[in-house]
Amino acid sequence: MNPLRQVFWSGLVARLRATPGVGHIYVWRQEDYRTMFHDICGALLGPSVDFRIAPYPERLHLGLSEAAIADALSQPDGADIRRISVAAREAFPVGDTYPAFALFSASDVAKVAADYDH
Numbered sequence: 001m002n003p004l005r006q007v008f009w010s011g012l013v014a015r016l017r018a019t020p021g022v023g024h025i026y027v028w029r030q031e032d033y034r035t036m037f038h039d040i041c042g043a044l045l046g047p048s049v050d051f052r053i054a055p056y057p058e059r060l061h062l063g064l065s066e067a068a069i070a071d072a073l074s075q076p077d078g079a080d081i082r083r084i085s086v087a088a089r090e091a092f093p094v095g096d097t098y099p100a101f102a103l104f105s106a107s108d109v110a111k112v113a114a115d116y117d118h
Contacts, residue, residue, distance in 0.1 A: 029116065064089055065098035 012027055026043045028036055042059045064072070068088035075084050092098045104112075 062094040062100060062102050065092045065094045066099045066101050067092035068094075069101045 009027075013027065016022060016025055023045075027039070027041060033040070034055060037047075038053075041049050042052055064085065068085075068091070071088040071092060072081070072084050074082075094100045
């Protein structure tokens, strides 16, 4: 759980912009991805992008479940985190049995949603 007040998006964007070769950075809400898909593709690929590109109908990567995160974090320091994460995702898939890991509290999510609506 990350306290919302500690998330500093503008600092992250500033660090990314300072990377050699980075030109523009486009930011959009994940919730808007589906409705903005073609605008995003145009921003990334240029205005002449072929709009036959379509998003996948369902999310391909559901993230890690709470159990998978706990399992991965319980592994010894220096372990292969990629291998551990893949194994944990397979052992504890997101679904009814293993709820998805929540990066922010429900109250923080509700506050941000209300802020976006204004």
